[in-house]
Amino acid sequence: MTVYAMTSKEVTKKVFNKESLFILDVRNESDFQDWKIEGENFEYLNIPYFELLDGVKEILYNIPTDKDVLVVCAKEGSSVMVAELLSEEGLTVSYLQGGMKAWSEHLELVKVGDLKGGGEVYQFVRIGKGCLSYMIVSKGEAAIIDATRMTDIYLEFADSIGANITHVFDTHLHADHISGGRVIAEKTNATYWLPPKDATEVTFEYQPLEGGNNVIIGDTSINIHALYSPGHTIGSTSFVVDEKFLLSGDILFIDSIGRPDLAGMAEDWVADLRESLYNRYRELSDELMVLPAHFMIIEELNADGSVSERLATLFAKNHGLNIEDENEFRKLVTENLPPQPNAYQEIRETNMGKMNPDVEKQREMEIGPNRCAVRK
């Protein structure tokens, strides 16, 4: 039987469409437990490839023949080997092209809305890692927010729609992924904005982004209004775009809220986080569409694969926005936190410009899920 290569894009489509898929993950158990391909109707079997070197006869009965089967490993090599062994036994299976490495780097582009005076907001869904970045386009100009290090994706897309990238923003100093903001700004001569309180140690030039800053994109007044909202980091800043969208960074997610501990300052920043979520956000229009910098669980995806929700809905449904008692809130965001993102200190230093790891090292640093949130 034939062995097919399945791309990350094809797997993403199955995630978005809630299709079924049987994943035979042949990485070692700890890597699988730590991070895997998530899909609402995906089934999993984890057997390390090194236990299948003598053949796959013993697991044949565990592999369904009535659904698509995808063999997954870290970088592809072992999944090809196992897929071929299964094929020799008469099964038709696929392997994940480029492995989890490619899965971690795949970005899916989804349009999330239109601007009042013409123009669009696009979301780049980093499906494997749960990172979300944005491009706001108006009249031939574009702004990018929270870019990943896969900078070509943004540059090529802007080029394809004939837009010049004029402004690049990071809502905060990221600890879970390496920002592509500086590279994009250098390549396009765009202005790179960072919240100054997060940027005290950076080694490069940037434009200080502060509450009240307004940036115009295009020749109509598409307003990007910066809203200082500390808590996840001390400098965390949200954006209100076109009085319609709230880009909430790592402060507020769809089903969770940001964690304040990734710079080692949990106790100090709890009050800031609460102030941002319970007071500053409350002053905003309920009708704003929240566009966060991450999703944590696959259930947060809308039917079209985008991640967004009305602020009013989050006030009603997001557990993190509905904790009356301050002490309870403090406990939630400082105790029993999930493990920190892989290599988060090195990632922070890279985003400050203090470290310049090569691409291979950057990939390795970013392995795993983002873990930027606390959930009930």
Add this chain to the structure above:
Amino acid sequence: MTIDKILDAKGLACPMPIVKTRKAMNELNSGQVLEIHTTDKGAKNDLSAWAKSGGHELIKIDEENDVLKFWIKKG
């Protein structure tokens, strides 16, 4: 520590480091030690897990100049 065999698996991508390790191990007797050199970062978790599941003892892991070195005693 007496090293009974050295396996150079540098430059090889997964799954080859383990395929070769397994082959080399088959040629040793129980209690003998295999030293493995690899540049595949993934080998760190994989070789540890493989040794455990095969009943071998991972004595030591070392890293110098991007080369990972493992010492595994056959079980």
